[in-house]
Amino acid sequence: EVQLVESGGGLVQPGESLRLSCAASGFTFSSYEMSWVRQAPGKGLEWVSFITSGGRTIYYADSVKGRFTISRDNARNSLYLQMNGLRAEDTAVYYCARCPWSYRAMDVWGRGTTVTVSS
């Protein structure tokens, strides 16, 4: 079964850091581009970051550029999001998603992990 499982969310104070992980199974992880997408409480979807299959090309939304870092370990079938300088507006459910290059879309999603930034 194709599956993505996020972990690492939690409650942190403004300015602190958090590292999210996404464990992939049931498919050849190293062959797929991946993204992080977030959803603030009661709001719509917001794309956060994208990484190509080999990790050479990376994009970020302007709202997180310079604070968040996406990475992957193809040997461990894992995707990561290092989040520094967290702000209240980063509070959201964070999803990892598989992005087949031919689709330019996200065909498999995890269930998400919740990040809450509050003092």
Place this chain on the structure above:
Amino acid sequence: EIVLTQSPGTLSLSPGERATLSCRASQSVSSNYLAWYQQKPGQAPRLLIYGASTRATGVPDGISGSGSGTDFTLTISRLEPEDFAVYYCQQYGGSSPITFGQGTRLEIK
């Protein structure tokens, strides 16, 4: 950045009716890299359509996508109870390569 504007914000229809959802882009979407997702409360989004008109695996043929350039449409030919949800469009391209529309809530009338 390409901005996607979805309309209407909320669509109230009855089961059995036809639903037409719109997604308009602020500039032409590259190679029609336009996708549609369905999201139900407490669940992750589900891919319905990619490439503007290609149904994802397992999506029934009563759901279809059309359009090109800046204007795209998602059509549900005959609404079933499970179709009432929030729908998002998403494009790939431009300087900030991935953007989502703000969503259309499809509710039971």
